[in-house]
Amino acid sequence: MNRIASFSVYLLCALGTPLLMAQTTAFPLPTGGPRTGTVSLMDAVSAAVSHDSSVKLAGLDVDASRARLLRAQGAFDTRVTTQVQEAHTYYPLTNYQHSLALSAGIDTFSQTLNFTQYAVDAQKLTSSGIQFEPSWRMSRAADNLENLGGVNRTNLNFQVLFPLLRGRGRQFTTAPLRLAKLDLQGRLAQQRDTAARTVYATVEAYWRYVAAQQRLQQARAELARSTQLNESVTTLIQADRLPASGSHQAQADMASHESGVLFAQQVVLEARQALGDAMALDPLDSLLIGAPGDALPEPQAASDETDAATLISAAMLQRADLDVSKERIDAAMLGQKTAASQLRSRLDLKVESGYTGLQLGSGPLDYVKSTESRVQGADVQASLTYTWDHANNDARGHLEETRIDARRAQEADSATRRAIGSEVITALGELHASTAALVEAKRAEDELRQVRTGAQDRLIAAAGVLGDVLTAEDALSSAELATIEARARYALAVARLRYATGTLLGSDPKHPSLERINLVTPPVR
Numbered sequence: 202m203n204r205i206a207s208f209s210v211y212l213l214c215a216l217g218t219p220l221l222m223a224q225t226t227a228f229p230l231p232t233g234g235p236r237t238g239t240v241s242l243m244d245a246v247s248a249a250v251s252h253d254s255s256v257k258l259a260g261l262d263v264d265a266s267r268a269r270l271l272r273a274q275g276a277f278d279t280r281v282t283t284q285v286q287e288a289h290t291y292y293p294l295t296n297y298q299h300s301l302a303l304s305a306g307i308d309t310f311s312q313t314l315n316f317t318q319y320a321v322d323a324q325k326l327t328s329s330g331i332q333f334e335p336s337w338r339m340s341r342a343a344d345n346l347e348n349l350g351g352v353n354r355t356n357l358n359f360q361v362l363f364p365l366l367r368g369r370g371r372q373f374t375t376a377p378l379r380l381a382k383l384d385l386q387g388r389l390a391q392q393r394d395t396a397a398r399t400v401y402a403t404v405e406a407y408w409r410y411v412a413a414q415q416r417l418q419q420a421r422a423e424l425a426r427s428t429q430l431n432e433s434v435t436t437l438i439q440a441d442r443l444p445a446s447g448s449h450q451a452q453a454d455m456a457s458h459e460s461g462v463l464f465a466q467q468v469v470l471e472a473r474q475a476l477g478d479a480m481a482l483d484p485l486d487s488l489l490i491g492a493p494g495d496a497l498p499e500p501q502a503a504s505d506e507t508d509a510a511t512l513i514s515a516a517m518l519q520r521a522d523l524d525v526s527k528e529r530i531d532a533a534m535l536g537q538k539t540a541a542s543q544l545r546s547r548l549d550l551k552v553e554s555g556y557t558g559l560q561l562g563s564g565p566l567d568y569v570k571s572t573e574s575r576v577q578g579a580d581v582q583a584s585l586t587y588t589w590d591h592a593n594n595d596a597r598g599h600l601e602e603t604r605i606d607a608r609r610a611q612e613a614d615s616a617t618r619r620a621i622g623s624e625v626i627t628a629l630g631e632l633h634a635s636t637a638a639l640v641e642a643k644r645a646e647d648e649l650r651q652v653r654t655g656a657q658d659r660l661i662a663a664a665g666v667l668g669d670v671l672t673a674e675d676a677l678s679s680a681e682l683a684t685i686e687a688r689a690r691y692a693l694a695v696a697r698l699r700y701a702t703g704t705l706l707g708s709d710p711k712h713p714s715l716e717r718i719n720l721v722t723p724p725v726r
Contacts (some may be wrong), residue, residue: 205491240493241493243717246404249480260393262697266385272381273378281321281322281323281324289314291313312349330374335360353560353567367542367546376535386528390525393521401700403479412472413473414493416469424455426674433602497691498722518622519704519708521703532610543595551583551585555579556577557580558574602657629698643684702724
């Protein structure tokens with residue numbers, strides 16, 4: 202298979218953990234030309250996971266959820282704001298003010314104010330809801346009338362806001378962040394479920410393609426046998442050992458088998474196109490898919506001993522859609538608790554402390570000296586703010602909505618669990634039935650093959666009639682088709698049970714991987 206290249210299939214999992222990390226063989230997208238080589242089951246699955254739009258969209262949803270989580274984390278970032286201000290302002294003077302300025306020896310019709318300020322403000326919200334806001338201001342003011350030498354001031358201030366009722370505590374403050382984390386976990390679980398569904402659909406399409414190819418081979422074998430029989434009948438007629446009417450019966454049987462080959466070729470075409478769709482190929486590129494390289498799997502004897510209750514219990518732990526359901530319940534319950542906090546009145550305690558220094562002069566060092574000069578003591582302020590909403594209909598309506606969302610999520614989870622349990626039981630029953638049917642089909646095929654051989658021998662020895670041979674041929678053909686159908690049914694039942702139990706991508710739901718053994722063998726206890 203010179204067109205098949207090796208690569209690793211990667212999908213993002215929880216917080217950067219790879220979703221699919223198995224080293225597999227990838228099927229390159231066809232670009233034209235004749236079909237060469239074969240396509241294996243892992244080729245098909247790898248191409249589907251790499252190129253399917255639903256898997257890509259699920260990955261984009263994960264990326265968007267990570268972006269929302271980053272935004273939610275931003276609420277607890279330390280924000281620092283710096284400002285530099287320079288102002289030059291003219292205030293016109295009245296005649297009286299002008300006369301006062303003249304008496305002081307200053308001849309001007311305006312007061313000119315020069316103002317310079319450097320400011321730094323910071324803000325930090327803690328997970329407990331307490332907010333810190335330190336600030337620093339250093340300014341210089343000078344004018345041509347009152348402050349000729351300049352006045353330098355430094356102000357340091359530290360403010361703390363304590364929410365005492367609404368908004369108090371880690372549960373309320375971190376609710377948006379926790380909701381964002383739950384959303385990310387849910388998106389990751391949804392991504393795993395989408396990947397599992399894609400793999401399941403591809404495995405199903407692949408086995409149908411394999412079965413269609415085998416039915417085509419069986420139809421060609423029937424045609425070859427009928428051609429050989431027609432030649433034998435012609436020889437017997439020429440030897441006067443059969444009537445001439447036998448030639449018409451043999452010719453009709455051969456024509457019927459030729460029609461069967463044409464029909465089987467059409468079924469192969471449809472199955473190949475379905476596989477191309479599952480692999481996310483262009484419709485014309487699907488025509489370039491080679492013959493299947495994997496045969497239908499043989500039944501595992503241990504599958505009959507698989508316990509349904511054990512598989513259901515395992516499925517409840519491994520199914521990605523149940524993880525999605527759980528994250529939705531957790532998010533709804535968290536939203537309900539947050540909404541209940543909004544019913545409380547708001548009571549905030551604000552404490553502020555700092556000091557102000559002053560230094561006269563226009564020199565550069567006067568700025569710095571203002572930090573410690575003429576400091577009389579600390580300024581302390583405290584305020585208690587109470588806000589009461591008598592009706593608070595918005596919060597009441599929000600709370601009721603979150604309660605409904607929680608009940609809806611719980612009911613959906615119950616329905617999902619019931620559906621999974623039923624799906625596991627049905628898939629397990631299908632596996633057992635297909636295994637037993639395949640055994641019986643093989644036995645019937647062997648018996649009818651002997652019947653057909655015996656009838657053909659009797660015809661050649663002129664001890665039998667042509668109708669017996671044709672009847673035996675039809676019975677054998679039906680038995681061969683039944684064997685192919687039973688084998689395909691078993692392969693599909695394995696994939697269905699694997700998906701139902703959440704083990705199609707391995708037994709570790711947090712680290713799924715593409716491995717062939719998980720696609721062709723049933724899960725064990």
